[in-house]
Amino acid sequence: MDFNLTQEHSMIRDMVYAFTRREVMPIIRDYDRSHTFPKHLLPKMAEQGFLGVCLPVRYDGAGMDFISLGLVAEGLEYGDSSVRETVAVHLGLHALPIFQWGTDEQKREFLPPLARGENIGCFGLTEPGAGSDVAAMASRARKDGGDYLLSGEKMWITLSDVANRFLVFAKTSPDAGTNGITAFILERGWKGLTTGAIEGKMGVHASNTGWINMEDVRVPASHRLGEEGEGFKIAMSALDNARYTVAAGAIGIIRACIDESLAYARVRKTFGKPIIEYQLIQQMIANMGQSLAAGELLVWKAGWLKNQGVRNTRETSMAKWFCTDAARRAADDAVQIHGAYGYSDEYRVERHLRNTKSAVIYEGTSQIHTLMQAAYISGERKDKPMRCEMPAYDPSAWQSEA
Numbered sequence: 001m002d003f004n005l006t007q008e009h010s011m012i013r014d015m016v017y018a019f020t021r022r023e024v025m026p027i028i029r030d031y032d033r034s035h036t037f038p039k040h041l042l043p044k045m046a047e048q049g050f051l052g053v054c055l056p057v058r059y060d061g062a063g064m065d066f067i068s069l070g071l072v073a074e075g076l077e078y079g080d081s082s083v084r085e086t087v088a089v090h091l092g093l094h095a096l097p098i099f100q101w102g103t104d105e106q107k108r109e110f111l112p113p114l115a116r117g118e119n120i121g122c123f124g125l126t127e128p129g130a131g132s133d134v135a136a137m138a139s140r141a142r143k144d145g146g147d148y149l150l151s152g153e154k155m156w157i158t159l160s161d162v163a164n165r166f167l168v169f170a171k172t173s174p175d176a177g178t179n180g181i182t183a184f185i186l187e188r189g190w191k192g193l194t195t196g197a198i199e200g201k202m203g204v205h206a207s208n209t210g211w212i213n214m215e216d217v218r219v220p221a222s223h224r225l226g227e228e229g230e231g232f233k234i235a236m237s238a239l240d241n242a243r244y245t246v247a248a249g250a251i252g253i254i255r256a257c258i259d260e261s262l263a264y265a266r267v268r269k270t271f272g273k274p275i276i277e278y279q280l281i282q283q284m285i286a287n288m289g290q291s292l293a294a295g296e297l298l299v300w301k302a303g304w305l306k307n308q309g310v311r312n313t314r315e316t317s318m319a320k321w322f323c324t325d326a327a328r329r330a331a332d333d334a335v336q337i338h339g340a341y342g343y344s345d346e347y348r349v350e351r352h353l354r355n356t357k358s359a360v361i362y363e364g365t366s367q368i369h370t371l372m373q374a375a376y377i378s379g380e381r382k383d384k385p386m387r388c389e390m391p392a393y394d395p396s397a398w399q400s401e402a
């Protein structure tokens with residue numbers, strides 16, 4: 001057992017944090033205030049390899065492992081959740097499912113432009129009437145010759161207005177429950193496909209969140225991902241990747257809350273002394289430290305299992321549940337430590353508090369993860385092998401050009 005980051009992982013972490021301090025932190029408050037997606041960061045993130053960090057080099061990825069993916073998420077979310085969301089969705093929910101479930105032809109066609117950031121991908125599962133209960137989805141895909149015609153509405157979709165590739169889910173067999181769902185890759189510009197933004201969010205203002213509308217969108221069979229009826233499994237395996245980035249990102253938030261709280265508490269004085277000297281303040285910071293230490297172990301274990309190619313739905317769910325709840329508490333305490341100043345966006349902790357609420361809702365609410373963990377503990381839930389499992393990380397295969 002080795003709890004140290006390798007030299008390579010330490011370098012990646014330093015590089016991502018440096019990127020966040022240089023490119024994200026100086027500008028993000030203005031983007032958050034104006035509810036604008038910082039589009040100019042996409043080519044910069046692509047240049048650093050973040051948009052394809054754990055994709056093999058032969059698909060123009062950076063050829064790194066899943067721990068590296070977690071470190072990218074952590075470092076980006078140290079600056080802002082919205083920026084980490086881009087990687088979680090584009091890579092975790094769009095590109096990695098193609099890597100796991102796509103045919104060789106689909107991988108060769110779809111992955112390189114995604115890894116290079118020339119195409120941006122999103123993930124459309126949630127609908128106005130179906131969130132946690134995926135099987136309640138109303139979107140339909142019916143066969144028409146060799147094609148499919150897709151109709152339906154997707155809601156709360158991150159990057160819906162930014163993306164030009166859409167991994168969406170629709171029922172091909174409406175009476176078959178989760179076994180009747182199929183996954184499709186759609187392209188912007190196809191007739192019948194429209195998107196729009198959702199206004200009035202509580203947080204992640206610098207993230208683009210919106211809807212996708214599909215009216216008889218003609219999708220060639222070559223754009224079906226996996227077999228008919230495999231959509232639910234594809235969606236759940238995609239969530240295994242993205243939940244991991246959400247958990248790792250929450251570590252970045254906790255770290256930010258500790259740093260901001262320490263800096264403020266050392267200079268803010270009440271009753272003649274810095275507030276850091278009060279044990280009630282120290283307790284809040286110690287609680288953040290406890291969450292950080294425990295959360296990191298959960299994230300790294302999930303990342304390590306991913307590198308081994310071992311199914312990690314249980315561990316990833318635990319990491320996501322624990323870390324996002326802990327980040328929300330840390331941000332709440334960080335605002336408390338900042339007093340009235342924490343209630344304004346003059347300090348970053350106010351943004352972190354609004355942002356952390358989204359992460360306990362998406363990628364499985366905390367209630368859904370509680371139910372999952374209860375079912376694992378009681379033995380009621382056991383994960384069965386899938387037709388396509390994510391392969392174990394093999395550095396020579398991932399870094400080879402061929």
Ligand SMILES: Cc1cc2nc3c(=O)[nH]c(=O)nc-3n(C[C@H](O)[C@H](O)[C@H](O)COP(=O)(O)OP(=O)(O)OC[C@H]3O[C@@H](n4cnc5c(N)ncnc54)[C@H](O)[C@@H]3O)c2cc1C
Pocket residue numbers: 089122123124125126130131132133155156157158159204209358361362363364365366367368371
């Ligand atoms: C900022 C943001 C970005 C998002 N991005 C995406 C995206 O890119 N793609 C995408 O597909 N979706 C996205 N979502 C949607 C997100 O995944 C859903 O909001 C989430 O799955 C919950 O679904 P819901 O909102 O419909 O809540 P519901 O499922 O309606 O749940 C409502 C409440 O009931 C609780 N609940 C539900 N079932 C149970 C149960 N069995 N037992 C106990 N409690 C229960 C829930 O925990 C919640 O508290 C995003 C959401 C947000 C806020």
